Structures are given as structure tokens and as C-alpha cells.
Amino acid sequence: xxIAADKFKGSLTAVEVAERVTAGLRRAVPTVQVEALxxxxxxxxxVDAAVxxxxxxxxxxxxxxxxxxxxxxxxxxxxxxxVEMAEASGLQRLPAGVLAPLxxxxxxxxxxxxxxxxxxxxTIVFGVGGSATTDGGAGMLTALxxxxxxxxxxxxAPGGGGLAxxxxxxxxxxxxxxxxxxxxxxxxxxxxxxxxxxxxAVYGPQKGASPDDVATLxxxxxxxxxxxxxxxxxxxxxxxxxxxxxxxxxxxxxxxxLGARFRAGIEVMLDVLGFAPAVERAYxxxxxxxxxxxxxxxxxxPAGVAxxxxxxxxxxxxxxxxxxxxxxxLGRAGIRRAYPLTDEEPDVTVCIADAGPILExxxxxxxxxxxx
Numbered sequence: 026x027x028i029a030a031d032k033f034k035g036s037l038t039a040v041e042v043a044e045r046v047t048a049g050l051r052r053a054v055p056t057v058q059v060e061a062l063x064x065x066x067x068x069x070x071x072v073d074a075a076v077x078x079x080x081x082x083x084x085x086x087x088x089x090x091x092x093x094x095x096x097x098x099x100x101x102x103x104x105x106x107x108v109e110m111a112e113a114s115g116l117q118r119l120p121a122g123v124l125a126p127l128x129x130x131x132x133x134x135x136x137x138x139x140x141x142x143x144x145x146x147x148t149i150v151f152g153v154g155g156s157a158t159t160d161g162g163a164g165m166l167t168a169l170x171x172x173x174x175x176x177x178x179x180x181x182a183p184g185g186g187g188l189a190x191x192x193x194x195x196x197x198x199x200x201x202x203x204x205x206x207x208x209x210x211x212x213x214x215x216x217x218x219x220x221x222x223x224x225x226a227v228y229g230p231q232k233g234a235s236p237d238d239v240a241t242l243x244x245x246x247x248x249x250x251x252x253x254x255x256x257x258x259x260x261x262x263x264x265x266x267x268x269x270x271x272x273x274x275x276x277x278x279x280x281x282x283l284g285a286r287f288r289a290g291i292e293v294m295l296d297v298l299g300f301a302p303a304v305e306r307a308y309x310x311x312x313x314x315x316x317x318x319x320x321x322x323x324x325x326x327p328a329g330v331a332x333x334x335x336x337x338x339x340x341x342x343x344x345x346x347x348x349x350x351x352x353x354x355l356g357r358a359g360i361r362r363a364y365p366l367t368d369e370e371p372d373v374t375v376c377i378a379d380a381g382p383i384l385e386x387x388x389x390x391x392x393x394x395x396x397x
Contacts (some may be wrong), residue, residue, distance in 0.1 A: 026310075031312075032314065033314065039065060040073060040074075042313065050391065050392040052385070053388075054397065064294055065152070066213040068213065069155040071107060071294065072112060075294075079102060088132045088164075089119075099141050108134075108138055109152045110151065110273055111154060113131075114276075124157070125233070126234035130158060132164035132183065134168075139200060148207045150294070151209060153272045154290070156274045156276060159185040159224055162279015163279065166282070172195040185246060191252050194256040196256060208284060208286070210269055210286065213291065213324035214269070216270070216272065217266045217268075218250060222271070224271035226243060291326045307334075309342065310331075311341075312330040312341060312343050316345060317347070327343055331358050342364065343363040344366075344391075346367070347365055368387070
């Protein structure tokens, strides 16, 4: 049995999901052979998944989204690093109850990339998601040596709002090591930088942006792309409309300017984590996440795991907190059956609070259905 599930957000980490499912399966069949491969799609939890797969956890002191210093982690194995922008610039780095849609910066994410370079990384998987920011990666670029200046020749204020004052951009001072690194932008979204499907319009509200803030940020990011086009040429405009540019408040755009290549986050992570050999050893694959819904079908971890397992000829079932997909949709995604916690406990509040024990009971049912 291979357990390749993502976190149950707000309840269990991907590692804890694997532990609980393993315990439940062994209630049904004590001798069952279980291999755990916690997964992530590039968002929060990506570093933890890499560490669980054998990467070394490294830490660096970097700027949080509001400029205060935080300790952020990345993962390293050989010359491959997994860097998670949410470790430095994620919503979880904001003080409780504080949102800063106009001023939150990705500067710390750039510092985290630099720490990976300092550690000898030649391939960097840059997982983006869960950001507190909508600055188009401007803070990240400045941390890596770019200069973004206003009309007086002073650095623009941090955050997406400050980009409205951008007059000139100079990328000539970027860390030269970036040109020699394979930088992979790993994300589960393919939005452009601006417009009705852009970063401010689609993701700004969940970061606290009012309708006026969304309009301000969209105009500021469009202006930012224009100034960068004057500095580096047409590729700046091309990158702004490219898939993934709008990921994590537009940090995808900044990464593309650095030469990153965009790949679906779960596909990248399955490669990095060694999913292919693990699935060959498996009789059944158990995947899952907190909510199986329409979003799952668009690049989330369970859909990626199911597609890869199906390609290897292996059967897949899923565990989840709540299920909002019809059996037909699950089947099209390659998932034979889903086991929601709400089948065991209809009260969602209880499911969230007691997810671990309930998941063990669900996994015991899977063991009895497939192993006994």
C-alpha cells in the first residue's frame, strides 16, 4: 500500500495523514506493508513533504511579509533544493488577524532562494502558494539584486501598492548564480499576472483586498510589467500573460523573469519525491486532502497522484475531510472511491477537531474493503 496524500488543511499535516492512515490500515490487517510518501502541490507543506522523503531541512533568517525577521526552512538533497515561498511570505507569517494586501512583500522569499544558492543548489524547485502578498515578486527580485526605483531614484515602498510609484527598473545586479541554476516554478494555478483572471482579481480578496484594493493592485502590477518591459524588453510583457505568472500574488511573474520554467506543482513534486518507483511497488494507492471538490480536479495533489498511479496501472482510493464530487467525477480523475470523514462523523466541526482518530477509523474501513 502506498499512502501519497496531501495535508488536511487546518487539521493534519501530510505526514500526520500518512501516520493515521497507516495506523488504521494496521487495525484491519496488522501485517500490511505500507509505504508513506506525503505529497504537496507547491503550496504550504511542500518543504515538509520533501523532508519526509529524505531531504535535509535547512533554515535561514529572512524577512517576513511585513519586514520582521522570521526563521524559514527549505529542503536540500545533493544539489537539489525545494524552496517554499509560504515559509517566508505566506499568510501564516502575518500576525493573527492582520492582513496587508497592499504592503506585504516577497523580499524574504528572495532571501530564501539566495540561501538555497549559498547551500550549493543547482536545481531549485520553487513552490508557490499560500502567499500573503500581491507584489508581482518585486520584493523577491530586490532581495536578489534588482533595483526598483521611483522618480526620485529611491526604492519604491514594499508591497504591490508601492509599485504604482515605480519609474525605473534595473535587473543588471541580479545574483549571477541564477543564470546557472535550473529554477522550476511549481504551482497549481495558471493565472496570468493581471486582468479578470489575474492575481489581484482572483486571489486578492482572500488576502484582505477590498474591491478598491484589487483595482489599485491590478493597475500597479500592470504598470510594473510596463516598466520592466522598458528595462528588459518584450519578454517582460510575454511573461505577464504566461500561465503561472499570477501564482502566489504574482511571484510567478518574478520567477519567470528570473528564467524559471513553469510546471504543475504536483507533477514536479512527484518527480522530486520519487513517486514513480514507489508506485511500482504498490498494490493500492491512497491519496487525499482536506476537501475533495472541483478545485481538486485542477492541479491539486490528489488528482496528480491519481493520474500518475493510473498511468502505472494502479488502483487509487482517496481519503478526505469532506467530499463534494460525484462518483462520475472521481472516476474521471482516476479515483475509484473516496472515503470522507463526514461518513464517520457528520458534524464538520468535530471532523476538523478530531480528524486524526476519525481518519484512523476511515482507514480501517479501507483496509477491510481492500485487504481482507
